[in-house]
Amino acid sequence: MLRDLVLQNRSRRRFYQDVPIEHETLRELVDLARCSASAANRQPLKYILSYDPEKNALIFPHLAIGRPSKDWHGPPEGERPSAYIIILGDTEISKSFGCDHGIAAQSILLGATERGLGGCMVGLVKKAELSQSLNIPPRYEILLVLALGKPRETVVLETVGPDGNTDYWRDSEGVHHVPKRRLDDIIIG
Numbered sequence: 001m002l003r004d005l006v007l008q009n010r011s012r013r014r015f016y017q018d019v020p021i022e023h024e025t026l027r028e029l030v031d032l033a034r035c036s037a038s039a040a041n042r043q044p045l046k047y048i049l050s051y052d053p054e055k056n057a058l059i060f061p062h063l064a065i066g067r068p069s070k071d072w073h074g075p076p077e078g079e080r081p082s083a084y085i086i087i088l089g090d091t092e093i094s095k096s097f098g099c100d101h102g103i104a105a106q107s108i109l110l111g112a113t114e115r116g117l118g119g120c121m122v123g124l125v126k127k128a129e130l131s132q133s134l135n136i137p138p139r140y141e142i143l144l145v146l147a148l149g150k151p152r153e154t155v156v157l158e159t160v161g162p163d164g165n166t167d168y169w170r171d172s173e174g175v176h177h178v179p180k181r182r183l184d185d186i187i188i189g
């Protein structure tokens with residue numbers, strides 16, 4: 001069961017933009033993060049939710065969703081995320097956030113996957129611009145943005161080839177391929 005969910009939980013970058021995600025659904029997803037592990041149980045993470053097109057439009061331009069190439073400049077209008085969860089570090093609680101936001105992000109994305117949704121962790125964020133765009137007070141550090149929606153693309157996992165290249169790629173049918181290292185290559189002792 002958990003393995004199925006983990007396998008299904010791929011980074012999704014193309015969505016049915018017109019399929020909305022309810023505010024309550026986002027709250028339930030953040031509640032999964034709330035119940036997750038936190039270093040020394042400090043719980044320094046705070047969240048901003050976005051689920052309406054106007055607010056979404058303030059967020060999208062500041063994210064790098066997928067590697068830019070001649071064929072890809074991020075998801076086009078119509079395939080963009082219908083919601084976002086912005087994970088913030090509250091510097092009045094802690095100055096360092098360790099891996100709390102990664103754990104929170106994975107809990108949220110697993111919960112989204114279980115609901116038939118999907119998403120992508122976005123670390124490449126123009127943080128100053130996004131803070132300004134949403135008037136985020138300076139005490140909050142932007143750590144990760146989760147782009148969410150109803151997935152619109154097929155993603156397949158495959159094994160890294162002999163050249164060791166781990167770059168993800170898209171084939172002519174639009175299928176997204178994600179090479180993963182072999183289990184025996186990552187357990188080193």
Ligand SMILES: Cc1cc2nc3c(=O)[nH]c(=O)nc-3n(C[C@H](O)[C@H](O)[C@H](O)COP(=O)(O)O)c2cc1C
Pocket residue numbers: 009010011012013064065066067120121122123124125155168178
């Ligand atoms: C901390 C972190 C930051 C990431 N930042 C980005 C990002 O800025 N843009 C993006 O398109 N994907 C981002 N990703 C998604 C990775 O590219 C993705 O996890 C990887 O290609 C493997 O695909 P998979 O998640 O389907 O296994 C990020 C993932 C992690 C864990």
